[in-house]
Amino acid sequence: xxxxxxxxxxxxxxxxxxxxxxGADNVVATVIEDRGPLGVGGRHLVRVRFHLEAVEEPVETExxxxxxxxxxLANDPADRRVGVEAVADMWVGTYTAPxxxxxxxxxxxxxxxxxxxxxxxxxxxxxxERGSRRGRExxxxxxxxxxxxxxxCVFRRGRLGDELVREPAN
Numbered sequence: 001x002x003x004x005x006x007x008x009x010x011x012x013x014x015x016x017x018x019x020x021x022x023g024a025d026n027v028v029a030t031v032i033e034d035r036g037p038l039g040v041g042g043r044h045l046v047r048v049r050f051h052l053e054a055v056e057e058p059v060e061t062e063x064x065x066x067x068x069x070x071x072x073l074a075n076d077p078a079d080r081r082v083g084v085e086a087v088a089d090m091w092v093g094t095y096t097a098p099x100x101x102x103x104x105x106x107x108x109x110x111x112x113x114x115x116x117x118x119x120x121x122x123x124x125x126x127x128x129e130r131g132s133r134r135g136r137e138x139x140x141x142x143x144x145x146x147x148x149x150x151x152x153c154v155f156r157r158g159r160l161g162d163e164l165v166r167e168p169a170n
Contacts, residue, residue, distance in 0.1 A: 011046065012036075012065065014032065014033060015074025016030070016074055017030055017072045017098070018030075018070055019065065019069045019071050020025055020050075020067055022050070022052075025150060028050065028071055028096050029048050029050035029068075030049050030098070034046055043066070044066075046063060047107055048061060048063060052150075053098075053149060069141075078095070079120055079123055081123075082095055082116060083097075083116075085104075087148065090110065092108055092109070092148070102152065103142055103153065105122045106153045107117040141154075141162065142160060
């Protein structure tokens with residue numbers, strides 16, 4: 001007797017941000033292609049792209065849809081991509097860019113709600129999406145932060161060098 005292929009109720013649409021296991025880490029990835037039920041036993045596969053700390057180019061791979069958890073849909077506004085993460089006994093606010101990179105955008109806070117509110121304020125200034133602040137266009141760059149493996153900090157480029165926009169507390 002043959003088993004029916006597993007049902008996948010939630011296949012994330014192309015362009016969605018998803019969280020998945022990659023080795024020992026959880027990574028945020030962007031769904032770039034819906035491959036269909038091509039996996040073993042009819043498992044639904046999707047192609048994803050994500051960034052790794054030690055690799056300059058983004059990584060692409062295919063994974064079963066049931067191993068993914070949805071972070072944000074492709075057309076979700078910036079405030080829906082704000083999250084919090086525990087760091088030791090404190091919390092930091094994070095922002096997930098449309099390409100799947102995650103940045104620590106707040107100092108460490110005592111509660112998850114404080115970190116979330118601080119991250120929302122950071123997103124509302126427009127730095128995350130448009131690179132503008134107080135009506136001026138500015139150049140921003142995301143760099144990996146060695147204090148938080150796999151996470152970025154945001155720098156504003158200026159005439160006198162780069163300035164950290166939000167620095168996680170030590």
